Amino acid sequence: MDLTWSAEEESFRQEARAWLRAHVPGSPLPSGDTRAGFAAHLEWERALFEAGWSVVSWPKRFGGRDASLWEWLIFEEEYYRAGAPQRVTQNGIFLLAPTIFEFGTAEQQERILPRMAAAQDLWAQGWSEPGAGSDLAAITSRAVRDEEAGGWRLSGHKTWTTRGAFCTHLFGLFRTDPGAERHRGLTYFLVDLRGPGVEVRGFERLDGDEGFAEVFLDGAFVPDRDVLGEINRGWSVAMATTGSERGLTLRSPGRFVTAADRLAGLARSRGAPGGLAERVTQSWIEARAYQLFTLEQVTAVVAGRSPAARSSLNKLYWSELDVRLHETAMELLGGDGEADGPWSRGFEFSLAGPIYAGTNEIQRNIIAERLLGLPRA
Numbered sequence: 001m002d003l004t005w006s007a008e009e010e011s012f013r014q015e016a017r018a019w020l021r022a023h024v025p026g027s028p029l030p031s032g033d034t035r036a037g038f039a040a041h042l043e044w045e046r047a048l049f050e051a052g053w054s055v056v057s058w059p060k061r062f063g064g065r066d067a068s069l070w071e072w073l074i075f076e077e078e079y080y081r082a083g084a085p086q087r088v089t090q091n092g093i094f095l096l097a098p099t100i101f102e103f104g105t106a107e108q109q110e111r112i113l114p115r116m117a118a119a120q121d122l123w124a125q126g127w128s129e130p131g132a133g134s135d136l137a138a139i140t141s142r143a144v145r146d147e148e149a150g151g152w153r154l155s156g157h158k159t160w161t162t163r164g165a166f167c168t169h170l171f172g173l174f175r176t177d178p179g180a181e182r183h184r185g186l187t188y189f190l191v192d193l194r195g196p197g198v199e200v201r202g203f204e205r206l207d208g209d210e211g212f213a214e215v216f217l218d219g220a221f222v223p224d225r226d227v228l229g230e231i232n233r234g235w236s237v238a239m240a241t242t243g244s245e246r247g248l249t250l251r252s253p254g255r256f257v258t259a260a261d262r263l264a265g266l267a268r269s270r271g272a273p274g275g276l277a278e279r280v281t282q283s284w285i286e287a288r289a290y291q292l293f294t295l296e297q298v299t300a301v302v303a304g305r306s307p308a309a310r311s312s313l314n315k316l317y318w319s320e321l322d323v324r325l326h327e328t329a330m331e332l333l334g335g336d337g338e339a340d341g342p343w344s345r346g347f348e349f350s351l352a353g354p355i356y357a358g359t360n361e362i363q364r365n366i367i368a369e370r371l372l373g374l375p376r377a
């Protein structure tokens, strides 16, 4: 693993830093999980796109700047360092896009990716159902062939779709062969949420933001061109998406390194009595360790090795680090801590980390069985 940056990478960093310094909004935008906040974030996303920073590692013809994975990591570091707004397009650009690069046809890539990069189409993730969370293969939403219309009719009920109430599209798994073994009869569909037969109902999170939606489908039509991968082979396509969510793309180390630096700043300004100074230091070390782990992983990916089950290690690590880091911040703030500020909101959201992207119990099962070779749970 080579830990030195080239002159080109350094100049990429300087260019990103200068642009962000000049353009990141001076005061934080309202939460992207509220309708007004989402709209404000879209303006930001479009400004990023116009300047060529929305999807740096994508090919230029899809709206990117052909940056390497290393440069993408650098951009992420600078992005968090600059305190730039959360990416409300994340489920499209970080989860669906890598899957479209891997499984999509040339036509799908040309049609879908530029609109995603420009924040024109906004993608929500449609895995979970009321009776299927950790056990994703238990989904019952189905798709029935409509030969005459040249596509599929989707019915069922998806839930917990992050920012689904504000999105235009959903990617998700649907059962296309009810008779098959439960992992085999599934297909990955790209669904326009604005068509007939689709009802999207937003609902509030504990913190009051309307961050989630339920999606009800009743004969919603999806043309053949919006099937991603092969019919009845959706499970492996979906696993590629979850690999991105748990692994490299959703939570890059820049997020935690910046949070740990902010935590150290908080400790310096308020003092860190008792064992708190040690916990601050521990969080800082853990954030750096995650950064090094990611650099190792990128080295492997660049050399052509897939992270596969190792992405569960990322997910476990960053989600537990995030909880510890925010718990320490809340203790530093003590009784006079902010009631509704960035640390307390960050703390509340960190508690969801061990649940979304596949719960940590499930990640431990995957690590035990696939990386350590232990018997199945």
Ligand SMILES: Cc1cc2nc3c(=O)[nH]c(=O)nc-3n(C[C@H](O)[C@H](O)[C@H](O)COP(=O)(O)OP(=O)(O)OC[C@H]3O[C@@H](n4cnc5c(N)ncnc54)[C@H](O)[C@@H]3O)c2cc1C
Pocket: 124, 125, 126, 127, 128, 129, 132, 133, 134, 135, 159, 160, 161, 162, 352, 355, 356, 357, 358, 359, 360, 361, 362, 365, 377
């Ligand atoms: C902030 C947030 C955002 C989300 N966004 C989305 C989204 O955009 N799209 C989407 O589709 N879903 C989304 N989800 C849903 C998320 O994927 C599910 O909550 C998660 O997969 C767990 O499913 P469940 O809630 O049904 O819990 P369950 O699967 O019912 O699990 C309940 C408990 O049992 C444990 N458990 C279950 N099975 C096992 C096992 N085999 N071994 C050990 N323990 C087990 C779990 O770890 C958990 O602690 C989101 C969730 C959160 C919190």
